[in-house]
Amino acid sequence: MEFRLAPHEEALRQEAHEWLIAELGTDHDSDPRPMPPGYMPARDFERKLGAKGWLALSWPKEYGGGGRPIKEQFLVEKEVALHGGPASDAMSRVIVAPLLMHAATEEQKQRYLPEMARGEATFCLGYSEPGSGSDLASLETKAVRDGDDYVINGRKIWTSGAESSDYCWLAARTDPESSRHAGISMFVVPMKQPGIEIRPIVNLLDKHWFNEVVFEDVRVSVAERIGGEGEGWSLLGSALGVERITIYRAYVHWRTLVGAVRRAKANGAEGWSHRVRQKVGGLRVEYEIAELLLERAVQMHTEDREYRGQAAMVKLFNTEFAQRLYETSLSLLGLYGPLTENDPRAPYEGATSHNFLSAVQETIGAGTSEVQRDLIAIRALGLPRG
Numbered sequence: 399m400e401f402r403l404a405p406h407e408e409a410l411r412q413e414a415h416e417w418l419i420a421e422l423g424t425d426h427d428s429d430p431r432p433m434p435p436g437y438m439p440a441r442d443f444e445r446k447l448g449a450k451g452w453l454a455l456s457w458p459k460e461y462g463g464g465g466r467p468i469k470e471q472f473l474v475e476k477e478v479a480l481h482g483g484p485a486s487d488a489m490s491r492v493i494v495a496p497l498l499m500h501a502a503t504e505e506q507k508q509r510y511l512p513e514m515a516r517g518e519a520t521f522c523l524g525y526s527e528p529g530s531g532s533d534l535a536s537l538e539t540k541a542v543r544d545g546d547d548y549v550i551n552g553r554k555i556w557t558s559g560a561e562s563s564d565y566c567w568l569a570a571r572t573d574p575e576s577s578r579h580a581g582i583s584m585f586v587v588p589m590k591q592p593g594i595e596i597r598p599i600v601n602l603l604d605k606h607w608f609n610e611v612v613f614e615d616v617r618v619s620v621a622e623r624i625g626g627e628g629e630g631w632s633l634l635g636s637a638l639g640v641e642r643i644t645i646y647r648a649y650v651h652w653r654t655l656v657g658a659v660r661r662a663k664a665n666g667a668e669g670w671s672h673r674v675r676q677k678v679g680g681l682r683v684e685y686e687i688a689e690l691l692l693e694r695a696v697q698m699h700t701e702d703r704e705y706r707g708q709a710a711m712v713k714l715f716n717t718e719f720a721q722r723l724y725e726t727s728l729s730l731l732g733l734y735g736p737l738t739e740n741d742p743r744a745p746y747e748g749a750t751s752h753n754f755l756s757a758v759q760e761t762i763g764a765g766t767s768e769v770q771r772d773l774i775a776i777r778a779l780g781l782p783r784g
């Protein structure tokens with residue numbers, strides 16, 4: 399693998415670096431700040447990145463992209479993360495867009511992709527239901543054909559950012575007689591319409607980051623179905639777009655690691671106890687591993703190799719590493735550590751306690767750690783399904 403940047407890549411990195419210093423006033427080693435989760439965009443910042451052409455660098459030009467290699471997209475996203483930039487919209491650009499590129503009609507691509515490349519369209523993901531999480535094939539939401547429309551009825555849960563999304567990327571059962579994987583179809587459902595009720599769910603941080611979404615006789619045109627009727631499952635499970643693994647980038651944790659080291663030094667002799675050295679040294683190695691796991695996944699994607707097992711390793715390792723990192727960081731902050739961002743005495747504006755709590759959910763969302771281990775066994779090691 400080639401880790402060095404080519405001159406044009408370094409030039410792009412430098413341009414992004416300077417732009418971010420001017421825009422955010424931060425650098426790689428600035429103090430950490432409380433982060434929103436990696437799938438909720440800050441709209442204004444997102445639009446600025448879109449205007450620079452940095453949201454869709456690797457997309458084809460005809461859909462508003464830059465037609466550049468995926469590595470360049472990663473370069474920019476790494477810089478944004480190192481500068482503590484707000485999360486980029488993982489839902490629409492990272493998860494939905496690659497699926498649209500693969501399965502949508504030309505008309506549908508033109509309708510959605512350029513808007514997404516500019517950072518102007520947000521999506522939430524309508525997968526999980528009260529009785530269907532890891533076992534998504536058991537979903538019960540129905541979309542029944544009625545003339546040129548489908549009529550949707552059902553309940554989705556844990557729908558991140560539904561309250562601020564323009565569209566829902568929805569999985570629904572179009573064949574009422576079907577069970578399991580057959581009979582599921584995918585839709586783009588405009589969120590601002592009658593029949594959609596968004597009920598907030600408050601999480602561990604006392605934040606309203608996800609919701610229950612109820613669909614009651616919601617009409618969606620046949621033109622909003624993506625892919626063939628009943629072909630939703632193969633779309634959901636396809637190995638499209640390495641972009642989706644960028645949700646779990648170690649880079650977003652770099653400044654916490656830097657902050658932990660800074661704090662340990664500030665604690666003086668006590669801070670440099672054997673225990674602290676052991677923990678911080680170990681975390682630094684783990685950061686490196688998380689970064690390399692991602693680099694390898696990108697490389698495998700570039701070489702058109704099956705990378706789903708590798709992507710599961712990225713997700714599993716990165717999210718569990720984050721929990722270990724924030725636990726150690728919190729302990730280094732002493733008694734003020736657990737204070738939240740609302741308290742002026744909170745170190746790093748409450749970033750560490752905020753991110754400590756936020757890291758809990760990351761090993762559940764987008765597939766639990768147990769599910770990732772299963773995927774690694776099946777996809778990367780070739781073990782049989784149980």
Ligand SMILES: Cc1cc2nc3c(=O)[nH]c(=O)nc-3n(C[C@H](O)[C@H](O)[C@H](O)COP(=O)(O)OP(=O)(O)OC[C@H]3O[C@@H](n4cnc5c(N)ncnc54)[C@H](O)[C@@H]3O)c2cc1C
Nearest residue numbers: 523524525526531532556557558759762763764765766768
């Ligand atoms: C922060 C966050 C954001 C989310 N955002 C969204 C969103 O935007 N849209 C959306 O649709 N969903 C979202 N989800 C839901 C998420 O996808 C599910 O929570 C997740 O897939 C697990 O499903 P579940 O909660 O029903 O748990 P279950 O599937 O019921 O799992 C319960 C336990 O059983 C274990 N388990 C289940 N199956 C297996 C297996 N085969 N092998 C071993 N162990 C197993 C799990 O690991 C877990 O410990 C979000 C979740 C979180 C935490």
